[in-house]
Amino acid sequence: MKHSSVGNILMVANYPSDTSYAWWLMEHFWKTLADQVEKAGGRTYLAYPSITTLSEAVTNSTIKPVELSLPWMKIKEAVEAHKFIKKNNISTIYFTDQTYFSSQYAIMRSWGVQRIIIHDHTPGDRPYVGGLKGSLKAAKNAIPWLTADYFLCVSKMMKRRNVANIRVPDNKCIVVQNGIQPVVCIPENKAVLRETLNVRPNSILVITTGRAHPYKRFDFIIKCAKTLKKKAPEIDAVFLLIGDGSAMPELQKMVSLLVLEESVRLLGYRSDVHELLCASDIALHAALGEGFSLSIIEYMSAGLPVLVPDIPSVTQATKQNDTGLIYPKDDAEAVATYILTLATDTKRRLAMGNAARKSANNTYTLDKCTSDFIFALDSIFSSDNKKLLQ
Numbered sequence: 001m002k003h004s005s006v007g008n009i010l011m012v013a014n015y016p017s018d019t020s021y022a023w024w025l026m027e028h029f030w031k032t033l034a035d036q037v038e039k040a041g042g043r044t045y046l047a048y049p050s051i052t053t054l055s056e057a058v059t060n061s062t063i064k065p066v067e068l069s070l071p072w073m074k075i076k077e078a079v080e081a082h083k084f085i086k087k088n089n090i091s092t093i094y095f096t097d098q099t100y101f102s103s104q105y106a107i108m109r110s111w112g113v114q115r116i117i118i119h120d121h122t123p124g125d126r127p128y129v130g131g132l133k134g135s136l137k138a139a140k141n142a143i144p145w146l147t148a149d150y151f152l153c154v155s156k157m158m159k160r161r162n163v164a165n166i167r168v169p170d171n172k173c174i175v176v177q178n179g180i181q182p183v184v185c186i187p188e189n190k191a192v193l194r195e196t197l198n199v200r201p202n203s204i205l206v207i208t209t210g211r212a213h214p215y216k217r218f219d220f221i222i223k224c225a226k227t228l229k230k231k232a233p234e235i236d237a238v239f240l241l242i243g244d245g246s247a248m249p250e251l252q253k254m255v256s257l258l259v260l261e262e263s264v265r266l267l268g269y270r271s272d273v274h275e276l277l278c279a280s281d282i283a284l285h286a287a288l289g290e291g292f293s294l295s296i297i298e299y300m301s302a303g304l305p306v307l308v309p310d311i312p313s314v315t316q317a318t319k320q321n322d323t324g325l326i327y328p329k330d331d332a333e334a335v336a337t338y339i340l341t342l343a344t345d346t347k348r349r350l351a352m353g354n355a356a357r358k359s360a361n362n363t364y365t366l367d368k369c370t371s372d373f374i375f376a377l378d379s380i381f382s383s384d385n386k387k388l389l390q
Contacts, residue, residue, distance in 0.1 A: 007042060007089055007090070007091025007092065007114070008037075008042050008043040008044070008045065008088050008089050008090050008091060008092075009033065009034075009037050009042060009043075009044045009045070009090070009091070009092045009093070009094060010044075010045045010046075010047060010070075010084075010085065010088075010090045010092070010093050010094070011030050011033065011034075011044060011045065011046045011047070011063070011093075011094045012046075012047045012068075012070045012093060012094065012095045012096065012098075013026075013046060013047065013048045013049070013096060014049075014095075014096050014097050014098070015048075015049070016048060016049060016050045016051070016052065017048045017050065017051045017052055017053060017054050017055075017058075017065065018052045018053045023055075024057065025178065025180075025294060025369075026096055026119075026121070027055055027057040027058060028057070028366070028370070029119065029373055030044075030046060030057075030058070030061075030063060031057060031058075031061045031063065032370055032373055032374065033094060033373075033377065034061055034062050034063045035061075035062070036374065036377055038062050043064065043088070044062065044063050044064065045063070045064045045065075045066050045084075045088065045090070046058065046063045046064065046065050046066065047065075047066050047067070047068035047069075047070055048065060048066075048067060048068075049067070049068075049069050050067060051065060051066075051067045066084065068080060068081060068084055069081070070093070070095075070104075071098065071102065071104050072104070078107075081108075082111055085108065085111045085112065085113060086111055086112065089112070090112070090113060091112070091113065091114045091115065092113070092114065092115040092116075092117065093108060093113055093115070093116050093117070094117045094119065095116070095117065095118045095119065095148075096118075096119050096121065097118075097119070097120060097121055097122050098118050098148075099118075100118060100141060100147055100148050100151055100162075100166055100168050101140060101141055101143075101146055101147050102146065102147075103146060105145065105146055105147065105148065106145040106146050109145055115149045115150070115380065116148045116149050116150075117148065117149065117150045117151075117152065117380065118148045118150070118151050118152065119152040119176075120151055120152060120153055120154070120158065120162065120291070121154055121291045122291055123215070123287070123288075123289040123290045123291050123313065124288070124289035124290075124313060125161070125289055125311060125312050125313045126161055126164075126165035126166075127164075127165060128164040128165065129164065129165050129167060134167060137166070137167040138167040138169075141166070141167050141168060141169065142169065147172075148172070149172065149380075150172055150173075150174060150376075150380050151168050151172050151173045151174070152173075152174050152175075152176050152373075152376060153173050153174065153175050153176070154175075154176065154177065154178045154291045154292040155175065155177055155178065155291070155292040155316055156175055156177075157292075157312065157313065157316055158175075158291055158292065158313075159173045159175050161313075174376045174379065174380075175372070176369065176372045176373045176376050177292070177364065177368065177369055177372055178291070178292040178294060178297075178364065178369060179297070179364045179365045179366045179367070179368050179369030179370075180294055180297050180298055180301060180360070180364060180365070180366055180369075181365075181366045182301050182360070182361045182365070183274050183277060183278065183298055183301040183302040184274075185274075185277075185278035185302055185303065186278070189275060189278065189279070190278060190279045193272075193275055193276065193278075193279040194279055197240075197265065197279075199238050200236060202236065203236045203237065203238050204235065204236065204237045204238070204281050204282065204339070204342075204343040205237075205238055205240060205279060205280040205281050205282070206225075206237055206238070206239045206240070206280070206281070206282045206283070206284050206339060207239075207240045207242065207276060207277060207280040207282070207283050207284070207299070207304070208221055208239070208240070208241050208242065208243075208283070208284050208285065208286070209242040209243055209273055209276075209277075209295045209298070209299075210242075210243045210285075210287065210295055211243050211244070211245040212241070212243050212244055212245030212246070212247045212248045212251060212266075212268075213245045213246060213247055214247055215287060215288050215289075216243070216245075216286065216287050216288075217286035217287060217288060218241050218243075218247060218251050218266075218286075219247070219250070219251060219254060220286045220330070220332065221239060221241060221284055221286050222239070222241075222251065222254050222255060222258065222260065222264055223332045224239075224284065224286075224332045224335040224336055224339070225237070225239045225260055225263050225264050226258050226260060226332075227332040227333055227335070227336040228335075228336040228339055228340065229260070229263060231333075231336045231337070231340065232336070232340050235339075235340060235343050235344075237263065237339065237343060238262075238263060238264075238265065239263060239264045239265065239284075240265050240267060240276060240280065241264065241265065241266050241267065242267050242268075242269075242270050242273055242276060243268070243269065244268045244269040248266065248268070251266055252266060273298075274298070274302065277298060277299060277302035277304065278302050278303075280302070280304060281304070281342075281343075281349065282304060282305055282306075282307065282339060282342055282343075282349070283296075283299035283300075283302075283304040283305070283306045283307065283324075284306075284307045284335065284339075285299070285306060285307065285308045285309075285314065286309060287309075287311075287314055288311065289311060289313045289314065290313045290314050290316070291313070292313075292316055292317075293314065293316075293317070296308065296314075296317050296318070297317055297360045297364045298360075299356070300317065300323060300324075300356035300357060300359060300360035300364075301356075301357055301360040301361055302357070303353040303354060303356065303357040304353050304356060305323070305324050305325065305342060305349055305352035305353050305356060306318055306323065306324035306325075306356060307324060307325050307326075307327060307335060307338055307339070308324060308325075308326055308327070309326070309327060309328070309329040309330075310326050310327065310328055310329055311329060317359070317360070317363075317364065319355075319359070321352075322352065322355050323352060323355050323356040323359050324352065324356060325338045325342075325352075
């Protein structure tokens, strides 16, 4: 494949280079795309709004990081973007979590950009938009210069959401199902890790991972811990909340106010998340919405039954009474009852965890995710007789 047939690609991060939470999969996509472009003779650049430190995944790749603001907010930023795109012969822009419709896309196309791809990871459940509003939305989103050429969706459900709510044309949505590397648990490490956490060997560990942000609802999980303590004070349950974020000070106050220091551990950012999962017994996820949660499939891969609220985007990977339990949103009493049931029925808890592990490791693998992504790239670049892969 000749260099001129693909051109150069600009990938765009929507966060600073030193952001540490949950972006490893996006970096995996960037590296995969860069590898394919390099094979085709092109170059791949990665724009961050600001650059301080770079991740190892980006550093150990052919990607060329640049400091550039896209979409731009100021005229100066637009001028810089124009210079960069023209100077480096950028033919494709690959965005993370940007809007499908934007007047800036028309400007970029006037600069020589031929393709605009959006990889959508945005969370949440949104209703069908029909009637006059839906028709107007669909008409607006049919204007080629002002809309993305392709919209990559992290699950089949998210494709349905984007078609029904945003009114993205169906033929522009491609599913690239999120996946993970299997979580490998070493049984011998479980007791050691519990000891370092000052947790008794027979305690029931309930774990949650994610950003300490109101949307992830760590506060609700703390409420569940208090409810369980009142409901069954004889149950020795410890809740591990893994992740840092803006809500941490309020969460710490809440734990202190409810006198839950022994029952709730706010561990902040940890580099040993998989080990903590393997040392746990139950996973509890309380987010108000997801795109497709990597945390949930990591819980499952570690062999944990997962408790999730009855929000469709959050329940995507959970099969009720098989791989986990689905509780009514905001119902701390129901969560406490489920935890009590699993804590006192070891056989059921282990059977559900084994089913979760099999489901995650058979269905939501990083290998399949990568294969879907490469297939999507092949479809995109061959659709206009510019086949990326050979």
